[in-house]
Amino acid sequence: MGPPLSPRESARFVAENSRDVLVDHEGVRRAAELLLPAAAAWRVEQWKSLHELNPRGADEAALGWVFLVDSLNFSFWAEREDSKCAVRYGGTPYTGYWALCAAVNRALDQGIPITSASYYATVSLEQVRDIFRSDTAVPMPLMEERHRILNETGKILLEKFGGSFLNCVQKSGRSAQKLMQLIVKNFPSYRDEAEFEGKRIAFYKRAQILVADTWSVLEGKGDGCFEDISSITMFADYRLPQILVYLGALKYSDELLKKLLKGEMLLNGDKQEVEIRGCSIWCVELIRDRLLELLEEKGENSPVEINSVLLDYHLWDYAREHREDMKGVPFHRTRCIYY
Numbered sequence: 001m002g003p004p005l006s007p008r009e010s011a012r013f014v015a016e017n018s019r020d021v022l023v024d025h026e027g028v029r030r031a032a033e034l035l036l037p038a039a040a041a042w043r044v045e046q047w048k049s050l051h052e053l054n055p056r057g058a059d060e061a062a063l064g065w066v067f068l069v070d071s072l073n074f075s076f077w078a079e080r081e082d083s084k085c086a087v088r089y090g091g092t093p094y095t096g097y098w099a100l101c102a103a104v105n106r107a108l109d110q111g112i113p114i115t116s117a118s119y120y121a122t123v124s125l126e127q128v129r130d131i132f133r134s135d136t137a138v139p140m141p142l143m144e145e146r147h148r149i150l151n152e153t154g155k156i157l158l159e160k161f162g163g164s165f166l167n168c169v170q171k172s173g174r175s176a177q178k179l180m181q182l183i184v185k186n187f188p189s190y191r192d193e194a195e196f197e198g199k200r201i202a203f204y205k206r207a208q209i210l211v212a213d214t215w216s217v218l219e220g221k222g223d224g225c226f227e228d229i230s231s232i233t234m235f236a237d238y239r240l241p242q243i244l245v246y247l248g249a250l251k252y253s254d255e256l257l258k259k260l261l262k263g264e265m266l267l268n269g270d271k272q273e274v275e276i277r278g279c280s281i282w283c284v285e286l287i288r289d290r291l292l293e294l295l296e297e298k299g300e301n302s303p304v305e306i307n308s309v310l311l312d313y314h315l316w317d318y319a320r321e322h323r324e325d326m327k328g329v330p331f332h333r334t335r336c337i338y339y
């Protein structure tokens with residue numbers, strides 16, 4: 001089997017052959033109109049200014065933080081919405097993805113060098129359980145997998161990149177695509193691939209968000225000045241499909257919706273799981289295209305930066321802020337290390 005299709009081509013192929021998930025083109029246009037006012041204000045600097053747990057710096061340590069966090073950036077959803085893992089940091093309880101960031105910052109404050117490859121390459125399961133411990137009775141999911149990934153990833157970073165993700169970034173020669181390929185080639189836990197209708201496809205969600213967070217922590221400057229950042233697609237997680245359905249840009253068949261409302265699990269790689277993820281990526285590509293058209297029509301001359309990364313970030317934050325309103329729309333439950 002040859003190399004997989006790129007995430008964008010994989011998304012197009014899935015959307016063209018999907019049966020249980022549909023991109024609603026009228027919904028795409030409405031979503032773009034709804035997002036247009038906010039889109040004019042999107043800036044790469046918001047990754048820091050809007051999120052207090054993200055690193056302030058743009059140095060090697062900040063890159064080490066991003067690499068560690070994105071190596072563990074998966075599967076935070078709780079079996080029951082009313083009892084979930086939470087990590088208190090600076091007096092605030094954080095849940096989901098933010099619980100991971102809070103636990104990393106808590107460890108660093110306690111003098112545990114959790115972002116150093118020489119540490120996490122040999123960290124023990126007991127130490128990992130303690131570092132990522134929840135302040136509720138519900139632990140963070142997939143703790144054993146997180147431990148295995150820390151050891152595997154740390155060892156590879158030491159062997160191939162001198163223990164520094166900055167070295168990996170510098171090998172990419174300011175190309176987002178080259179950095180993504182370096183990541184999936186060298187780090188097995190990032191190989192988010194599948195088979196669909198006889199073709200090998202790839203969504204590379206964690207590799208793409210790692211490239212995006214690298215671009216963001218470096219504020220699009222120096223080693224992070226990727227001239228092809230616009231070629232990175234949205235990150236196919238379990239939150240974005242939920243908000244795309246909520247906005248009416250994505251539609252599920254009655255059969256699939258019934259399954260999700262019952263809370264049935266989908267296996268990573270299942271046909272319906274691939275359709276949800278692939279159609280979500282394609283849907284965001286189309287919303288991005290429509291936003292660019294609308295800005296063109298408006299003759300918007302302010303230096304607006306519209307790409308799928310900033311659109312994804314905004315939709316993800318929007319989903320977090322509108323959790324209550326979105327309660328009626330189910331997210332798909334898949335337990336895996338890829339998203």
Ligand SMILES: Nc1nc2c(c(CN[C@H]3C=C[C@H](O)[C@@H]3O)cn2[C@@H]2O[C@H](COP(=O)(O)O)[C@@H](O)[C@H]2O)c(=O)[nH]1
Nearest residue numbers: 047051073074075076077096097235237238313316339
């Ligand atoms: N598509 C997309 N998926 C994202 C993120 C983020 C956070 N990204 C950084 C970028 C902006 C902020 O500044 C953050 O620093 C996490 N996730 C995914 O969501 C899920 C966790 O959800 P919940 O259980 O509700 O916390 C899980 O699969 C996680 O991998 C994103 O931005 N886009």
